[in-house]
Amino acid sequence: GDSVTQMEGPVTLSEEAFLTINCTYTATGYPSLFWYVQYPGEGLQLLLKATKADDKGSNKGFEATYRKETTSFHLEKGSVQVSDSAVYFCALRRNSGGSNYKLTFGKGTLLTVNP
């Protein structure tokens, strides 16, 4: 079945440091890939997405590139801020009607950014 593996946290960085959170996936066909963010006490929000190989999703300074050859979708940001402290989830969605378009999530990575 489908699965998503992301690096386990927690990750603790200083402000303005470079961030990478690794994510790899296993799925049949050509899934869409997502990064969601969950701030403390809030629901999940879509951070960025990519729907086909070599697509790059970007938002709020975060980027991730859909790499089919390595089945990866690593999240990066060049300079993190304290406000980026949150839990980040990598997810995939199989793009076929039979799957009901459901999302499969990784376990989440807690990021803490210190001033």
Added chain:
Amino acid sequence: GAVVSQHPSWVICKSGTSVKIECRSLDFQATTMFWYRQFPKQSLMLMATSNEGSKATYEQGVEKDKFLINHASLTLSTLTVTSAHPEDSSFYICSASLAGPYEQYFGPGTRLTVT
């Protein structure tokens, strides 16, 4: 983005009682709603998918008689945990989307504690 609300945000109930959690899409008609369960420091586990006007599709291992899902309108789905036990204590999250490969919008979650 679209707004999805959940009510209540937290609930404490006694073992053996039932509790109902509501999920509402506030500014769009959600053809499909998803219910997830999130354990501490773990991923979101999809419990079931419901399409308006039809029976929910439950994931393997989820007891349909224990977790009753109703999706009677395009803006409301409910999850009822029947005869709750302490092991049902968890964070329950819903999401809503249009039918097909459209973005899921997540609610803020409901913290259930069974004593």
